[in-house]
Amino acid sequence: MPTFTMQVFRGEGRTGGFKEYKVEADTGMVVLDLIHRIQATQAQDLAVRWNCKAGKCGSCSAEINGKPRLMCMTRMDLFSEAEPITVAPIRAFPWIRDLVTDVSYNYEKARQLPPLRVKSPEADGTYRMMQEDIDRIQEFHKCIECFLCQDVCHVIRDHEENKKIFAGPRFFIKAAGLDMHPLDTRTDRAQFVREQAGVGLCNITKCCTEVCPEHIHITDNAIIPLKERVADEFFDPVVWLLRKFRGRRQDRA
């Protein structure tokens, strides 16, 4: 069995650093297996979040050799035994302990999104929706909330002050999914993504799309259409003029 040199970021509060562990890997193992093996044999208090270990729950996000990834979907055969492998917490969020960070920012942003307001059902009490009309939104609904896109987004990664005014890629796809939802009747979504979610701060470097473990086309399919919606609604001269006369539509949650 190959033996890997794992450098795992350890500590809590303000002090921490990489600690080295030598760990054997069985066939097919992933980084999370080695972390578990460290817990079972060398450091039982090594803090890590995980649940499904199958790439479905998005709990075990970390920066592996500096790259944001899910530990449960990162196979050890990607790496060579000769080189040490670093495992660090996702760094855009406040650090708690070892590999665990405080991701409450995301839960706050989630609450701010105006919820779906559905139109009335058809006479039989149900809805008709065509598959081709929901394909795009189903892509967004694949999101496992691993927050790797949030972690890698430079708007907040290096600018703590932007967190107040910026919702991040995860919530742009959520907002886009609601905006495109065939049953939604809200008309204030463009205003929300512009004024509260800060979509204008995104300069489409596509870092989020690159790290998405679900391969969601975050930038092309969600953020750019949202930016277009904002441009149509707020920067189209005809719309602007109409609004001058009629006043802005008001929408309440």
Place this chain on the structure above:
Amino acid sequence: MASHDYETHDHDVIVIGAGGAGLRAAIEAAASGVSVGLVCKSLLGKAHTVMAEGGIAAALGNVWKEDNWQVHFRDTMRGGKMLNNWRMAQLHAQEAPERVLELERWGALFDRTKDGRILQRDFGGHRYARLAHVGDRTGLEMIRTLQYHGIHQGIDVYMECTITRLLKDGDRVSGAVGYWRESGKVVVFRAKAVVLATGGIGKAWKITSNSWEYTGDGHSLALWAGADLIDMEFVQFHPTGMVWPPSVRGILVTEGVRGDGGTLKNSEGKRFMFNYIPDFFKGETADNEAEADRWYEDKTARRTPDLLPRDEVARAINAEVKAGRGSPHGGVFLDICTRRPADYIRKRLPSMYHQFKELAGVDITKEPMEVGPTCHYVMGGVRVDADTTQSTVPGLFAAGEVAGGMHGSNRLGGNSLSDLLVFGRRAGLHAALYAKNFAGALTVDAGQVEQAARQMLAPFERTGGENPYAIQSDLQETMQALVGIIRNEAELKEALKRLEQLKERAHKVRADGHRQYNPGWHTALDLESLLTVAECSAVAALERKESRGGHTRDDHPYTDDTWGKVNVVLRLRDGRVQVSREPLLEMPADLKALFQERK
């Protein structure tokens, strides 16, 4: 001993567990106008429901208009080998369609039929294509929908918080005590009603589709608080878990693979399920390949044996492997690549495609999968009243996997997600009603809190004790080897003996480090509930001297009618698990008639 500092939160209702059942319960309770706290061990949206793949069983009749609640009810009861609480099965079949439509109103986007309605897929044991689904990630859609609906309902969510004891005031429940995983501090919830929605017990086995959270917390909390458990011998081994590579052994492969046309084959390339059709299902199961393949499009044909209920398929795979006709890594082959086009597979089963590609290096559009049984679900659980979900302890409710009775001796695929919605809603509704009608004051007994806190912190005070991971791993080996798919008296007795030794070891378990986010300590504390449910399962399995559903005894290989009339009931008396046999509820004549109509 000095009093431990702790914070206290007051609610009318607290819900423990934030998977499908817990979220649905919290939403319903909040809608009833009471104050609701939702407590969960992980972050919100990460509960086990997120891993559910195939779909939600509900007789919407969108694909086959012949489908209705009576057919669904009949399938469910027959799948459970008639041991189900008939009233739960009836409510479930009747209410599931409305619960699915409600999810759609809350934003869920199910795959569609050509005329724009909710598409339904075939699954094991269901007469008609009945599962509302989103590819093979239905659980994710369900939990996100409930989560994003729930956050606007005024529910207080307590994330990463583990409950270790329920609190009681006399006979009634008065709250719960636990700890914050992040800080390690003790926390008390004072509540008039408590809803358990904690899921299952699968982490007691080595090969399992279940995550670290599935340590039987709710089952144990209920038992310790004086509630009855039923049917704990019935554990579902899902027939298709991954078997290779070793590190992914047990990860679920959805039944949807077979629902969408996949078939099981042995090392000789034979579709072996035709050799394993039990008499009970002969009348409705195809006995030749042509009829089996026709069934997908033509429901006048009989159903393919690949979609027999899970207990039957798991036993068949087990037998094939034992007979030396297994795959190279000790499973069998699940083939969809020769049966359906690659585009269809990628569209219908995207996460299976992804999972095999990334974790096993297998392209399921080109090669068969290797699969074998994996511990998946416990049918047994807290004994509840069907209509209200209340347990035998006043103020204590249970819904979802932690509740017993709904699925009898074996659960049909797809009936779990619908169970969560139907009984989650009922639990929230009736817990809120109970809280509203409760007059008088409840007191939280500081002595109970103090005792729970002492137990929580004990692992830090021991020196020289054992590593919790070693005990957990030995427990999993024991259950895998001795309380697995096929059981017998000698092995079950041996299991109980070893569980006693493991309990002794667990009493001396040691936690290193400090209380802040310390998984070793959390694992040490989880051992208590894990050992409790392991014992319950083994005791009940020893008691039931027949084979039925998710309980197979090679020393009692036949289904016995006298055992078909009783539940095995467990309760705690003087600190010991007591076992008794109690009669099932009698099914009314009009429902009985449903089972005579068709063979």
